[in-house]
Each structure stands twice: as structure tokens, then as C-alpha cells.
Amino acid sequence: MKLTTYVWRYSHLTLAISSSIFILIAAVTGIILSFEPISNQLKPYAITTDNVSLSQTISSLKKEYKEVITIDVNEHNFVTAAVITKNGKNETFYINPITGKKISSVVSKSSIFKWTTNLHRSLFLKSTGRFLVGFFSFLLLLITITGSILIIKRQGGIIRFFTKVVKEGFNQYYHVIIGRFTLIPIVIITVTAVYLSLEKFSLLPENNINHTFDFSEISLDKKISAEEFSIFKDIQLNEVKSIEFPFSDDAEDYFFLKLKTKELIVHQYSGEIISDKNLSWVYILSDWSLFLHTGRGTIIWAIILLLSCLAILFFIYSGFAMTLERKRKSSLPKNKFKKENSEIIILVGSETGSTFSIASSLYNALITDKKTVFIDHLNNYTSYNKATQLIVLTATYGEGQPPSNAGNFLTLAEKIKQQNSINYAVVGFGSLAYPEYCKFAIEIDNVFKKKKHFSPTLPLYKINNQNFNDFKTWGIQWSQKTNIDLQLKQKLAKPKKQQAFSVINTTELNTDASFLIRLRPLKKMRFSSGDLLAITPKNDNVKRLYSVGKIDNDILLSIKKHELGVCSNLLFNLKTANTLLARIEKNKAFHFSKKSKSTILIANGTGIAPFLGMLHNPLKTHLFWGARTKESLKMYAPFLTNLNEENIHITYSQAQDKAYVQDLILKEQALIASTLKNNGTIMICGSISMMNGVIKVLEKISLHQLNTPLSTFQKANQIKTDCY
Secondary structure (H helix, E strand, C coil): CHHHHHHHHHHHHHHHHHHHHHHHHHHHHHHHHHHHHHHHHCCCCCCCCCCCEHHHHHHHHHHHCCEEEEEEECCCCCEEEEEECCCCCEEEEEECCCCCCEEEECCCCCHHHHHHHHHHHHCCCHHHHHHHHHHHHHHHHHHHHHHHHHHHHHHCCHHHCCCCCCCCCHHHHHHHHHHHHCHHHHHHHHHHHHHHHHHHCCCCCCCCCCCCCCCCCCCCCCCCCHHHCHHHHHCEHHHEEEEECCCCCCCCCEEEEEECCEEEEEECCCCCEEEEEECCHHHHHHHHHHHHHHCCCCHHHHHHHHHHHHHHHHHHHHHHHHHHHHHHHCCCCCCCCCHHHCCEEEEEECCCCHHHHHHHHHHHHHHHCCCCEEEEEHHHCCCCCCCCEEEEEEECECCCECCCCCCCHHHHHHHCCCCCCEEEEEEEEECCCCCCCCHHHHHHHHHHHHCCCEEECCCCEEEECCCHHHHHHHHHHHHHHHCCCCCCCCCCCCCCCCEEEEEEEECCCCCCCEEEEEEEECCCCCCCCCCEEEECCCCCCCCEEEECEEECCEEEEEEECCCCCHHHHHHHCCCCCCEEEEEEECCHHHCCCCCCCCEEEEEEHHHHHHHHCCCCCCCCEEEEEEECCHHHHCCCHHHCCCCCHHHEEEEECCCCCCCCHHHHHHHCHHHHHHHHHCCCEEEEEECHHHHHHHHHHHHHHHHHHHCCCHHHHHHCCCEEEEEC
16 A cells, blocks of 8 residues: 555656656746736737627628628637728728727737747757657646645545645645645646647647538529628627638628638528538647637636646745655664664654654664664564564554555564564654544554564553654653663754743742743734744753743743753743743644634643633633642633633542543533534643543544534544644
8 A cells, every 4th residue: 555655656756856847947938928818818909709799790890891801810819800991901900899990900929928939839949849848748747646646645535635734844735735726727737738749740630621512502592791691690709710701792702601619601692501510529629728728818717827837836846845855854874783683673664754853863862872773664674683672663644554664564563473572662653633643553553462572661652743852751751661761862953033022920830830921022923822932942952832822912821840841940930021032833723713603622731821812702612621729720710701600611630529621521512512513613732641531522422412423523623732
């Protein structure tokens, strides 16, 4: 399964690299050429031919000119007439199809569009260039198809093609989002380009029409005026390509009418159709291909083509940026020991490369502690003669699939027998936004549980969004079990610019060793409750993220003080008017939904912070909060005055009748079910263990009360989480 994904990704990348220069030229020239139909439709002689009959135009021309020779309607819907004026001059110009009056002389194509068209069609290489353009258009079609297949696999199936995309980075997110919405226009652009190239090289059937007719049965008794012909009255001008008028009054001269789908020979006396031949499908497809590829005659489609070409330029940039980033992340440390001699084995599964950097920090920490350790990809799993500890760090791809370097692992794990006893630990990396959170790690853990000679050092540990602090927490637990000292250090990215915040006030520690700190930006900035404040203490240079509540344009943080906590002690020791350097990081996925008919806020402990800034509407907002004791509430009480008392639901885990927040939720099943059913929102902030308990209860309520799995509401973005 995953090998297939790898093949699709490799094909997608190979096609993109091999054709990037040509696609770049085609996209840039396409952008320029898309302005031609737009500018043409803004010209004074671009008059709509809808609801104008051919009879009406002929009648108007006859009133204005001595003789009409031809009428042409070009691809831009400009109506051109070749006439003999009343002064006897032979002229050709653009006309108003309703009045027949001259609007403008025929204008030649702009030199910039001529030059760009030649570059776009043939790269100035004539037939060779036309072949290359057609060939690389076909490659772009293949790139589009392989990219769509990768999106389908990432989203978990074709029916989820347009479901929410988890944002793992700017390039990844918009590569998928824009790709989905420009898929059809880009397919149309590429297919029509290939078709037009085939036509150019005469690889399509010939389009020959032979008219045969006999005048002997046509009545010549009475000559009807052309504008009275029923056929001309029935035909709208927007159906016409051209009409040639009879050269003389000779009965064997005729009107030759070329429409978009057929050719007609019309007798000039009676208006009868002498010959009626349909154009071939080749001609009709060629005409449509030219229209769809160029956007001629329409501003809306030309704008769509313009946006599609801009999207192609973005795909080139974002695709290569993601490839370089993946390549940068996807290297594992060079092993100092062979696998046959190593006591600790680290196996890694990663799709984007993010897990490799975390695995490298673990490897380096063990090497620093002078352990014999070997690190490798999950697909290289084999027997390990001296191994006593096996650590698996793996991400999950899309909807529960293994990453590209781990697709063969489960098969290998079933076949390969380990001769010695091994203690194992599995760490899963994923995103809570996906229903199948860390599914592949769960599958690996289940395989090890069934195997002889394998014993768990720790239970399966799941980490959301590559959170390094969570990984350090796992490292502490693993160290305690194995008596191996782990000093995990995160490889830091280049620090981003920070802003200055002034301390307005802080509270004393409450009974839970928690406190509030209120900060004010020294410069005006936009942020919302639910955004994150990133603080990087100089002591260890490790970024911490705190969910913020917005109170009168100030930031309110709720902090749990840890005895050895670097950042929590830094914040606790700040005094009023001190300055803190930090950075606001947008967290739009956890903003209060103003469109929701009702919102339920669920938190425990310091997770209440963002909700203190969200209590705007006391009628439609309910707060569920789990605290330790009634004393815990005092610090937050001043911020809860907006809510009606019946909308506040609090439980205490260390009271005599102790309970947890999920117990409260279970008691309010009707409220929960009504909120979900009526498109309301449930927001959860706090510890992951609390969130897991709450999700289980919500699942139970959703199934029993609404007969609907909770995943339905998660996919509809009605369940929002920000947990740690």
C-alpha cells in the first residue's frame, strides 16, 4: 500500500523536476496571454452577439451600405463586415451588430501578445518547439494526476478529497488547498494543449466537407429579401462563424453560411437550404479546445486561466521547497556502531522528515551517554543479536497509513524472529486533527505485544504535532525505567523576530501552584483568544507555547509553576512593568466561532486561560471546568461574571464528592447532544489525558443520543482541541 504511495510521490517529483523549466515558461506566458481576452472584452467593439439574429444584422447592414460581401464573427466575438460603401469604396471594419454602423477599423494583434504567443506555442523553435510544448503539456497532465492521487491518499480516500486539510506548514497546506481548487482548470489546460498539438501535426482525422446540391428543383419565380429568410431569423449571431454573400444575382450564386457546428448553402432567391453538412467532431473539439485553452471571448474563464497559471507557479515553488525541506530533515545520523554490536536499536518511520530530527536528538543523547546504539529506517528491520532495548519512533501518514520508509515493517516484524529478549518502547507521532491519530504506531505496538521475547519498557506513547516537550516527558519516563540518563536537546530553527510585552500584573500562587499573568503588547498587534504566545527562555533556548486569553487587548496567561520549570519560573519572577520578549503565533483552528449557534468550552486546570477571553455571549456559551478544589476557582472567578450561573459547570477532583470534567459532561448529555445536532461547537483545552477522557464521553453521547459517530462532527470542524 505504502510502496504505491512512494511510487506516486517519486513519479510526481520526477515529472516536476524534468519539466519544470518548460512548465515555468508556459505558466508565465500563459499569465500574460490571459490578459488578451480580458483586454479584448473591454474594447468598444466587443459587443455581445446574444439575442441578435443574423436577419437583424443583415437588415441593418443593408440600410447602411451599398453592398455586403461578408460578415465574420471572430473568436473574441468581434463582428467584422466587408462592405462596399455608398461612395463605392471597398472597406472592412468592426461593426455594431445591432445598428450595422462602423465602430472601428480592424486592429491587428498587439506585438506583446504576438511575441508571447509564439513563445508559448513553439518556444521560437517552430515544429520542434510545438512538439516540446505538446509533450510537456502531457507531462503537466501526468503531474496533475499524480498530485491528485497523492491528495486522495493523504486525505484517506476520494470521498474525502475536499475535506479539511491538516496544516503542517505553509507550503504543504496551500499546495494541497490550491491544488484541489485548480485541479479541473489545469486538467482542461493540459488536455486542450495536447489536443491542439496533435492537430498541428495532422495526427487527427481530416476535416473535409464536400457540398453537393442541385438548383433544378428550386423555385425562381420570386426573390425574397435576405433579411426575410426564415433560416436567418432563426439563427442567432452568436452561432455564426462567417457568412459569404452571393457574388452576383445569378441564381446559381448562394449564401455560404458557416456556423459553429455546421455549414449551410442557402439559395439567394428563396432562402431554402440547398446543402446542410455537420462539421466533424474533430473540428468542433478543436474549436472548443482553442476556446478553453485561451479563454477567448470571455472575461470570467480568462480570469480562471490566469489564476490557474499563477497556481502552477506556486506549485513549482512550494513543491521544490517541500522537497528541499524533506531532504534536509530526512537524514539520520551516521552510525558509530554496527547493528550486530549495539545494545539499543532506534527504528524510525517518517513521511515528511520531521520525526528524523527527533530521532536524531535521541540518538545523540544516547551516544553522549556512551551507549552502543544503532539507528535505522523501519523498513530495514532485521534481527539484532545483542540488542536489549528497541525504540520505535514513527509518524502516521494520512488516514492511518504507514510512512514511506515503513511500509514493509509489519510484514518483516511477523517474519523475523529475535533470538534474545528485547524491551521495547513505541512512540507515535501524529495530529489530533486526524481521526486515525497515531494508528500506525498502535499497529506496531500490537504486533510487539503478541511476540515472544518482547516486553514493553513503557506503554505506547502518543505525541501531537511533533511536540518536543512531550517527547522530553517520554524521555524522562524511559530514563527512569532503564536507568539510562537522557539529555535530549532540540535542534533549534532560526529564531523569529520577537515582540515586547509589558507586565501589567501577576497573581500570587494559588493552592494548585498556579498563577495568572497579564501582559500588554508595547506595539499594536492583532491576536485572538486561542492564539499562542511563544516564549523562548535564554537559559535553554527551547520554545514554549501558551494558549492566550484576550482581555481588553491584553494577554492573559494561566501558568502552572513547576519547581524546576525554566519558563514557568521566568514568568513567575516577573514584576509589574517588567518587559517580556515573546511572539504571538496564530492558532486559527482554535478561535471562537462567532457563527456557532452555541458553544461549549471544556477545560481542566490552566487550560481555562483562552476561554476566559471567549466568554462574550452569556446566552449561547457554556463552560465546563475541572479543578482540584474550590480554592482553585478564586483566581478565575472575576473573569466568569459574563456567564449566567446556570451556564457554568465546575467539578473538583480533590473534593469529598470528587469528580472529573468528563463526569460533568455525562450528566449534561442533552445539552451536548443539542449543541452538536444544531451545528454548535465544542472546544477542549487542557491536558491530553483530560481530552482523551472527554472524547470518549462525547463519542458515547454522540452514538447514544444522535446515533452518529463523533468523527462526523470532528470532520465538520465542530470539535476543536488545543491540548498538551
